[in-house]
Amino acid sequence: MALHVRHPIWLRQVRPAGARTFASLYTMESFARAMVASVIPIQAYEILQSEQAVSVLYTLVSLLGLSATLFMPVLIRRFARRWVYTAGALFLALGSLFFIVDTLAGQALGMLFRVVGSSALSITLNLYIMDHIRKTEFIRTESLRMAWSTFAWTGGPTLGILLYTHYGIYAAHGAVAVLVFILLAMFWYYRLSDNEMIVAGKNRALNPVSSIGRFIAQPRLRLAWLIAFGRSCYWTTFFVYGPLFMVIAGEGELAGGLLVSAGNILLFTAIFWGKAGKRYGARQVIGFAFAAMGLILFAAGWVSTTAPLITGAFLLCGAFFTIALDTLGSIVFMRSVRSYERSQMAAVYRTYLDFAELAPPLVYSIILVFFGVGSVFVTLGLLMVVCAVVSWRYVPRSM
Known part of the structure; x- marks a missing residue:
């Protein structure tokens, strides 16, 4: 006698994962991270009362986060991606609980949990995209993902600051926990499946050092890392030294905040860059x-403090072109990485973000000893020129 199993109707109605699936997940994740993006440095300064101490704290957390990123493939192989993604989301919520303690230890643990959680979410989401999206659809998927996240990165930081200043620390970080719950509900509703190719390759070495060697040995992966590192260096400089420049130039903190907000609003142009890429x-x-x-950037460095508003306009123009790299830059990695080593290579690739947060402030701290603040933009401009030459020379025409 045949046995018939009736599945819940809602399970059959879930559509196969597509560009909008990943755009919605990334947008909700972005809201959870953006909500306290501006609150965390303020809270750290209130605890430490020293800009230098805050910088040291961020550096230490970034170094620990880099180590965790490199070990992420081990966790993916051991527990499967769906559980690593879930853990990453929960780490964001746990980080908020530590922030509420409002002590130095709580601040450090909150920042570390936030970095590790963001790393887990980023790596696993990219793996899901490579599994479920055809290579010919990568450009459309990435442009849609960036465009939708405009709402999160434009409104999230402002809303977080309002909650923090008007209703206190519990409201700001409590909102993150609510958003994480919504993110997890969406993720498990979509029921994204793991790639069997990754399971089949579990006999391969999972040593992080071996993964780094494998990554470096592949020219296209090195190229993908350089492209991602270059555009992340721009964002690090824009978000940190843009507002700082406005204060130094006498335009005030409001001008710096408006500059950052305007840069975030430009994320909607990802749709335009996606069409240009096609x-x-x-x-x-x-x-x-x-x-x-x-x-x-050369122009911004040349004008510098003599006309700060014009310099700010130059930086916004630079942000416009950086969004092209946000939209298309990861395509080089997605189309080049081998399917059986995606988890290892995705973890090494993700280190571009950690290095982009560490390297620019270190280099700028040396440059600023001898030159004015405009030298920061000129130095970054030199890196952009190097990235342009390498991209023109080595990115395949087929991409």
């Missing part, structure tokens, strides 16, 4: 964007 190819757009950023 029409002209990722290689042309990536090379052009880096070259334009280099020229704009």
Whole structure:
């Protein structure tokens, strides 16, 4: 006698994962992270009462986060991606609980849990995208993901500050916990499946050092890392030294805040860059964007404090071209990585973010001993020119 199993109706009605699936997950994750992005440094300063001490704290947390990122493939192989993604989301919520303690130890643990959680979410989401999206649809998926996240990164930080200043620390970090719950509900509703190719390859070495060696040995992966590192260096500089420049130039903190908000609003142009990538190819757009950023940064450094508003406009123009790299830059990695080693290589690739948060402040601290604040933009412009030349030379025309 045949046995018939009736599944809940809602299970059959879930559509296969597509571009909007990942755009919605990334947007909700972005809201959870953006909500306290501006609160965390303020809270750290209130505890430490020293800009230098805050910088040291961020550096130590970044170094620990880098170590955790490299070991992420071990966790993915041991527990499966769905559980690592779930743990990453819960780490964001746990981080908020530590922040509420409002002590130095709580601040450090909250920042560390937040970094590790963000790393887990980023790596696993990219793996899911590579599993469920055809290579020909990567550009559309990434452009939609960036465009939807505009709402999170534009409104999230402002809303978080309002909650923190008007209703206190519990309201700001409590909102993160609520958003994490919504994110997890969406994730498990979509029922994303793991790639069997990753399970099949579990006999391969999982040593993080071996993964780094494998990554470095592949030219296209090195190229993908450089592209991601270059555009992340721009964002690090824009978000930290943009507002600082406005204060130094006498325009005030409000001008710095408006500059950052305007840069976030530009994320909606990812749709435009996605269409440009389809029409002209990722290689042309990536090379052009880096070259334009280099020229704009040279101009910003030349004008500097003599006309700070014009310099701010230059930085916004640079942000416009950086969004092209946000939209298309990861395509090089997604189309180059081998399916059986995606988890290991994705973890090494993700280190671009950690290095982009560590390297620029270190280099700038040396440069600023001898030159004015405009030298920061010129130095970054030199890196953009290098990235432009390498991109034009080595990104395949087929991309």
